[in-house]
Amino acid sequence: MPLIYFIIKLLGKDKKMKTKKRRLHRKFMTLLSKLGIDDDTRHHMIWQYTGGRTYSTKELSESELIHLINRLEEDKEDKIRRLRSTILAIATRTGIHDPEDWSRFNNFMIRRSILKKPLNEYSYKELKQLLRQFRGIEANNKRAESNPANTMFWKKYGCTFSKN
Numbered sequence: 001m002p003l004i005y006f007i008i009k010l011l012g013k014d015k016k017m018k019t020k021k022r023r024l025h026r027k028f029m030t031l032l033s034k035l036g037i038d039d040d041t042r043h044h045m046i047w048q049y050t051g052g053r054t055y056s057t058k059e060l061s062e063s064e065l066i067h068l069i070n071r072l073e074e075d076k077e078d079k080i081r082r083l084r085s086t087i088l089a090i091a092t093r094t095g096i097h098d099p100e101d102w103s104r105f106n107n108f109m110i111r112r113s114i115l116k117k118p119l120n121e122y123s124y125k126e127l128k129q130l131l132r133q134f135r136g137i138e139a140n141n142k143r144a145e146s147n148p149a150n151t152m153f154w155k156k157y158g159c160t161f162s163k164n
Contacts, residue, residue, distance in 0.1 A: 024065040025057060031072045034124060035079075076124060083127040084119060090134040094141050095155075 032042055043055040049068065054060070060068070088105075091097035097105040109118050114133045115126055122130055144151075 021062050021065070024062060024069065025060075028057060028065055028069050028072070031069060031076065035072065035076060080124055080127060083124070083131055087119065087127070087131055087134050090131075090138050094134075094138050096137070 037045070042057070046057060046060065046068075047055050049064070050060070057065075088097055091105055091108075092099065096108050106118060110116055113119075114129050115122065119130075145155075
């Protein structure tokens with residue numbers, strides 16, 4: 001094989017490697033943004049990860065980027081799981097969710113939740129909004145429980161009323 005073809009082939013591989021690293025860098029930066037990690041925190045995190053070698057994401061190797069991306073994705077999934085659990089706990093306390101029957105909760109989510117979609121379709125940022133809505137519902141129910149003119153007061157003491 002002539003030398004020129006060999007050089008072209010090597011340049012092509014180098015270009016592919018650079019685009020892969022660019023793609024990983026972009027993914028890493030997107031994850032940081034979605035998790036709300038600011039520049040100073042990012043620089044400090046990279047400094048700690050590299051053992052003081054660099055502050056810059058551009059100076060990270062592909063394997064370092066892949067490792068950091070995997071760790072951030074795991075952290076993101078853990079945060080999403082915790083938010084969902086908190087929302088379900090509040091929904092159970094307020095009577096929206098019954099652990100034995102999901103239909104009432106699913107109907108609530110589709111009809112009355114902030115974005116009108118099932119719980120598992122909410123992103124991390126959307127789950128924060130949904131949690132705020134559920135905390136508001138819980139606070140309203142607590143206020144209503146102290147008012148004898150409200151049905152929540154009587155439900156608190158086990159009294160039920162039939163609709164005639």
